[in-house]
Amino acid sequence: MKFFVDTAEIEAIRDLAATGLLDGVTTNPSLIAKSGRDFKEVTAEICGIVDGPVSAEVVALDHATMMKEAEVLRKIADNVCIKVPLTVDGLKTCKALSSEGTMVNVTLCFSANQALLAAKAGASFISPFVGRHDDNGFDGMDLIEDIRLIYDNYNFATEILVASVRHTTHVLQAAKIGADVMTAPPKVIHDLFKHVLTDKGIEGFMADWAKTGQSIL
Numbered sequence: 001m002k003f004f005v006d007t008a009e010i011e012a013i014r015d016l017a018a019t020g021l022l023d024g025v026t027t028n029p030s031l032i033a034k035s036g037r038d039f040k041e042v043t044a045e046i047c048g049i050v051d052g053p054v055s056a057e058v059v060a061l062d063h064a065t066m067m068k069e070a071e072v073l074r075k076i077a078d079n080v081c082i083k084v085p086l087t088v089d090g091l092k093t094c095k096a097l098s099s100e101g102t103m104v105n106v107t108l109c110f111s112a113n114q115a116l117l118a119a120k121a122g123a124s125f126i127s128p129f130v131g132r133h134d135d136n137g138f139d140g141m142d143l144i145e146d147i148r149l150i151y152d153n154y155n156f157a158t159e160i161l162v163a164s165v166r167h168t169t170h171v172l173q174a175a176k177i178g179a180d181v182m183t184a185p186p187k188v189i190h191d192l193f194k195h196v197l198t199d200k201g202i203e204g205f206m207a208d209w210a211k212t213g214q215s216i217l
């Protein structure tokens with residue numbers, strides 16, 4: 001399973017990239033606004049930190065302007081992945097860009113039928129928002145299961161990128177279902193490393209090691 005981080009905060013990206021476990025980055029207009037940075041500048045900086053896909057989202061709502069925005073964004077770096085919303089114009093743009101070999105992430109997916117359309121439009125990634133699904137009384141993981149089944153039925157190459165991840169259980173469930181990628185805020189990724197028994201175990205080993213009076217170096 002690939003791990004993307006869902007942020008436009010440079011320090012958080014650097015910190016996770018240093019673990020060697022970061023496969024990509026996703027941003028959206030809200031995250032860019034939160035960073036307070038210039039969109040193109042921060043995207044270029046992120047693309048220099050990670051080798052994997054960096055999603056940069058168009059903000060136009062019509063196909064022609066989406067294409068113009070995508071043209072600007074994809075020139076930023078080779079690893080820019082154009083993010084488009086799951087609308088008719090978004091999928092037209094997805095089809096056109098993917099036919100030219102540009103990576104596309106189709107975002108704001110809330111149904112398996114929408115995911116089917118995105119795969120037919122040649123999306124590299126489909127982003128179902130599990131947290132927002134849960135917030136609205138649905139089970140986001142049911143959606144991931146349905147998409148996995150449909151994509152496997154037809155051997156679609158589109159990768160399922162589980163988004164709107166709110167906690168480590170979402171990551172575990174997505175991995176059990178066989179989602180290809182998950183994108184999560186930095187805190188959730190850091191939480192994956194933690195276990196109270198790991199901390200307790202280290203504490204015990206350190207105390208016993210100190211009793212030996214030895215050193216490895």
Ligand code: G3P
Pocket residue numbers: 006026027028129131132163164165183
């Ligand atoms: O990047 C899209 C998605 O991950 C947003 O998550 O927490 O705003 O629902 P959230």
